[in-house]
Amino acid sequence: MTVTHQAETLETARTLLTRDTFARDCPGRAVMDQVMTRWATLILAALVTGPHRFSALATRVEGVSQKMLSHNLKALVRAGLVHRAVEPTVPPQVTYSLTALGADLAGPLCALIHWFGANAPALQEAQARHDATR
C-alpha cells in the first residue's frame, strides 16, 4: 500500500466520519454492532479461504461455542454477507460461503486482522511497559 493511497483512504474516511458515522441513529452503527463482534470477524475471515461446513468452522475458529457460531452465522446470513447452502442428504450437509458483499467486506477486515497480527508484539510490549510504569 503506497503512502499516497493510504492518505487518500484516510481522507475519504475522514470526510465520511465527520459527516454522520458518529450520529446515534447512523444506519451503519446498527449493522456494525451486529457484524463486528469478536466471533463474526473471525468467522468472516475464516470463510475468505473458501466455503466451510459448520463443523469445519467450529474447529477452525478455536474457542467458539456451537451456540455463538450458529448465532453469528444466522446474523451474517441475515446481513447478506454469508450464503448458506443446504445439501438435502443424510446426514445433512450445510456449507457456508461468502456472498459478493461478504467478499467485499473481507478486504478491509482482513487488512485489520493482518494489522493486529503484525503489530501484536508492539502492542504487548507497550502494554507491559505501561503496566510496569504505573
Added chain:
Amino acid sequence: MTVTHQAETLETARTLLTRDTFARDCPGRAVMDQVMTRWATLILAALVTGPHRFSALATRVEGVSQKMLSHNLKALVRAGLVHRAVEPTVPPQVTYSLTALGADLAGPLCALIHWFGANAPALQEAQARHDATR
C-alpha cells in the same frame, strides 16, 4: 484501491490467517478483544481528526456513557494506541491523542468504518429482503 493491490492485501492476510490468528492463544486475539469493542473503534476514529478533550469525545461519540468512555480510553492508553496529556491547571484539562501506533491502526480501521458507511444501504436492503422471505 486497485484490484491488483487488493488481491495482494488479501493474499498477505490469507497466509497470515492460515498461520495462527485463529489459534486460541494467539497474542493478537487478546488485544483485539480489548480494542475492537464497539466504543473503542469509534473513539479511535474520532481521534483521527486530531486531539480531543474528554468532554469533546463524550459529545462527539454519541451515545457513549462517561463510564465506558473513560474505561475504553484507559484500555487504549494501556495498549499504547492513545496518548493522555494532562494540563495541570484549574480546572484540569486532559487531552487525548493518537500515538504513532494508534495512527497506524487508524488506517485499516477507518477503511473498515468507511466500508460500512458506504455499504450500509446494501446491508439494510439485504437484511429487509431476508426478513421478508422468511
Added chain:
DNA sequence: CGGAATCCCCGTGGATACTG
C-alpha cells in the same frame, strides 16, 4: 472538568444435553 466508585440490570456467551 475529568474522572472514580457504587449499584444494578440485562445481554452475551459458555457448558451441557437433547433433536431431526
Added chain:
DNA sequence: CAGTATCCACGGGGATTCCG
C-alpha cells in the same frame, strides 16, 4: 452432522453520586 434448548455465570453498560 447440524443445529436447538436450557441453565447459569460473568461482564458490559447505564444512572447516579462523590472526589481532586
